[in-house]
Amino acid sequence: MPASLKQIARECGVSISTASRALNGHPGVNPATRERVLAAAGRAGYRPNNAARALRSRSSGTIGVVLPDMLNNFYAACTAVLQEQFEQHGYGMVLAVTRNDPAREREALRRLASAQVEGLVLVPTSRRWEFPDARVPVVEMNRHSSRAGIDVVQSEEREGSREIIDHLLGLGHERIAVIVGEPQFSTTAERVDGARAALEAAGLRLAPELLLAGRHTRAWGAEAFRTAWSLEPRPTAVFTASSELALGALHAAQQLGAAVPRDVSLAAFGDPDWFDVCRPPLTCFEQPLQEVGMITAQLLLSRLSGDQPDHRASRVRVAGRLVIRDSVAPT
Amino acid sequence: MPASLKQIARECGVSISTASRALNGHPGVNPATRERVLAAAGRAGYRPNNAARALRSRSSGTIGVVLPDMLNNFYAACTAVLQEQFEQHGYGMVLAVTRNDPAREREALRRLASAQVEGLVLVPTSRRWEFPDARVPVVEMNRHSSRAGIDVVQSEEREGSREIIDHLLGLGHERIAVIVGEPQFSTTAERVDGARAALEAAGLRLAPELLLAGRHTRAWGAEAFRTAWSLEPRPTAVFTASSELALGALHAAQQLGAAVPRDVSLAAFGDPDWFDVCRPPLTCFEQPLQEVGMITAQLLLSRLSGDQPDHRASRVRVAGRLVIRDSVAPT
């Protein structure tokens, strides 16, 4: 049974008001009294009850984070940064996962509202979400919904995609398969856009049969690669819009005996740790995960501290960079 | 401003007691009244205040999870399973990360105590941790401390290590470098033990120069591999005790121009997604991540539900399996 404020106060012969003030470092407490209270609390292993404190002070000291999936390398990295930043500023983090299911998202937002989170980082899975408490600042991370007036922090999706395709075009590829995830996500739309723009700038177009949309899974990456490989004529290059898709595509290529990059070039969006030890090391667009997490945290924290004179919503796009390895060859 | 119980009650012309009972599905509420309350709550987007509920009912509905690092594939996977299981049983999860720092661990445990968690999953980083509230059931996951009477769920560390070494021995390797992480972790000790036991069973021994202990990072994996490679005579095989270490070792091998498995064989503990697309695909001992997470959750949940007639601590070791790929060749 953990000690309560009351017990500490009694032990020191002071009121609970005084004990509370001493523990919370309020000014205007006799230093000797403060010492006594601190000592007693230390001895008893006193821990304030968060629920009571939150209830009374009307602030939970907590920020909610809603994301699709903890296993995804990108989200895991961002979340690690968020958690560290929030902790440094005295906030706890409460996590909810949606698996890209709008119903789960709805439920997650409810739960976080019940937890009285003071701020929210959201990787939206539906185009129109609702948060019960309109006073809570929200930042959309990576993906964005169609809601107006919400801060968004993402990487340069369109530009990244365009750089990859430009790189392929520069090496003579013209028939390029584009493998992407869920079409309803803003990231997918933007990556496809970027690819399309690059092709059109070169006087080419993205043939419908070469655009393969499915889900951000290894399985779909593999299936889509096989589909692309069965096309007539075959594409000379494949662009996968995430590392999971690349994993599947690479595996499928190895199974089909398609040598990368001799038979087909492969380039991906994202750059997990293992891209440089795979067979072959993959050329890719490195997403600025750390920065996205950091900027998201800073933006939310500045909204929370209220010293954000500018009340307009921000839209931050963080630059990434092309990393050239061995998976792309000239035609 | 989210609606409170009081407002809902007033709107329906009932007392807050009745509104509370209706919302919480207590028996003995007039169905018509219940309907009215539910409807009003729905309209108002009512969400109960967790803090108030936790304070009054003395149960937070929350389980704490303390782990070293969210980026680690093993912990991310376990945590995903834990979160899903806890959610299914009506518990929220609150996460704390220690970065293998005992001081951070101490602080994390305090924070979770303040949050009144009802149960705790802990990947311990110190040999003797303390949780302020002795009534809270704790399960140690993956690693274990030296505390008696605590449930532990882990994979078969010793056996996995032994299987790997036996496999190498079977192909004629006798000079095998063993690269491990932090020596103070139980997992490290057990993996080293397993390796040593396998060697001794074959009438060999683990030479001190061949045991390279550092940290579970890519950087240490690379450095240790370079050290091993500079030994005279060179080892013919390298065993890395985690996937991060394997990543570093593989990268170092590629940089040194050491062809795996022609010049040196490589085998690892753990089996992340990408092991089968790297160069070469890695032979390894597959850790049962899902199962470890699942069993941990079930064990803690059964302690919480109190229907655990057996009060003795459990020590569960989940079996893994050897996965043979292309990174090991006969001498």
Next chain:
DNA sequence: CTGAAAGCGCTTACAG
């Protein structure tokens, strides 16, 4: 510098 008191939003015996 300190204490008595109110009250945060709920749940839960208790009485009717």
Next chain:
DNA sequence: CTGAAAGCGCTTACAG
């Protein structure tokens, strides 16, 4: 079936 009341453990004006 319903309501009035107590109280969970704190914080915070308010009075001294």
